[in-house]
Amino acid sequence: MLRGMYAGRRLEFDAEGNLAGKAKIEAFGLSALRVDQVEVAGSEVEIDARREGLAFYSGGKSLPSGKIGLAKWGRVKVEIGVDPQHPEKLKAALAKIFSVGFDAALAEDAPDYWRPWLQHPLDGTVQLQPAIAGVISLKGMSAKEERDEGLRLPMLAAAPRPIYTAQARNIDYKAAAVIGTVVGANGLPRYVFIVKPAGMGLDEAAVDAVKAFRFKPAELQGKPVPVQIHIQVSFRTR
Secondary structure (H helix, E strand, O other): OEOOOEOOOEEEEOOOOOEOOOOOEOOHHHOEEEEEEEEEEOOEEEEEEEEEEEEOEEOOEEOOOOOOEEEEEEEEEEEEEOOOOOOOHHHHHHHHHEOOOOOHHHHHHOOOOOHHHHOOOOOOOOOOOOOOOOOEEOOOOOHHHHHHHOEEOOEEEEOOOOOOOHHHHHOOOOEEEEEEEEEOOOOOEEEEEEEEOOEOOHHHHHHHHHHOOEEEOEEEOOEEEOEEEEEEEEEOOO
């Protein structure tokens, strides 16, 4: 994974692993790399790699828990400076630029809505419900328990369609993201996070869409209350 989630076909880093110049930021789910070739050219290391997207679905079906696929969508050349006086710095620079898998530092670098999922084991138990003071969690509540408590669920009032990324559309990628959010007593979503990712950059699109959703708020015994819910956002090319 490319830690900085930098976009572009060519990226340059100094001997300390710092980006030289500026680069746009790519979606986290599109920041995987597969290295094809590494060359040492003078005082630089040149890495030729394929850009790949994380894929959690295949043929429109969810992959088994803990399984993540990769789908090629572009290429990038990464050039890293080497300090001839201190060539040992290269190892630290590589670790600063790339991660092998999902480590703690990558979770800290990722957008905040990715962190709960990245900090959770990939074992199928990623149905996150972080405790939030003053917020009702619906986890484990049956419809009867909701009625007995006098709780009425929030109702969706407006739901803009999410943007389908070009990378996903180009490979006819069908998927769904499950997004968690707190619907406030004012009907506005807050604390939006990924519960189950879709991949291929669609998660960012799903998060942006849910942030624009509007609800008739939940009510407890006739009074508006904040509740935490999960929303499935589906992506289909047709």
